[in-house]
Amino acid sequence: MKMTDIKRPLWAQTTKEMQDYYDNEWGIECHDDRQLFEMLSLETYQIGLSWQTVLNKREAFNQAFYHYDIDRVSSMTDEDVDKLLQNPQIIRNRRKLESTIHNAQVILRIIKTSGSFDNYLWSLSEDFPVVIKVGEDDVLPPKTDLSIEITNQLKKTGFKMVGPVTIFSFMQAAGLVNGRLDNQAQ
Template structure:
């Protein structure tokens, strides 16, 4: 079969770049995992292209997703951000980033790192799926439902099963590149 990238990545150059170089690549840095979780939560109801276009704005607004700095953000910061056109100006989504940073700091204390917390769900090994068509990709799985439930129990916001599965794909806990995609790991 001819090699071609996953169909969702053909929307814009930004999507192609993200797909080819980031999506499905295993992330083990706590602040990057926080960024991905935050951006996936921001995407709820919107296109991923919209979020990619605003990613730099998010990085500036949330101090490069430095968990400790975001934990210190106040109501004043929220008021400033709800009028910032560089991000999605949804109060609940903005508040969730700060709330989730606070929850991640607790996780760092309990598990040693955000990385250890999330990667334990997959026994520290990427799940590699072997899909042939985009229609085979699930929007959520039993595992994403379990992680979502666990996160919600810990007080996280904007972490439904679909958002969590998108996070798992973006953070590389899952490789969902189609079998014929050039970005698919060759060892898989």
């Protein structure tokens, strides 16, 4: 499919960054632990903010968190958080920054027990993406029964800054939920 043939929802037509994000990432199945960690982290930064704000600061977050190298992030300290709080290029919310480090530590434990973060996540959705049929201007629900269920499991596992709305957004971003317009013919 050529990029010009991609059907986009209205939200993905607002800026070039949103268009690129939709065309190349959003709703496309992800099975890479590092990228899944990044996507989860970005969703936690977005809490209370616009997605455009997060995209604008994405590269700075990549720099700040070693391109989401799970081992390196899991080793970051309170001193590192204090330094990050001085960085105007990122969203400077202590709880969000600390949750990134904490969640990296949880992911490392998951990798030891499940083989990968990918295996763990996809097993929560029964290894198949949930397909949602939507139109160009449809608004997806903020959460679903599955996002509530997965949130509860993530919290039991130890994750922080994960609520059903954040997790539903993450599930869409990582392709665990496929609400892309180009899936409508399937």
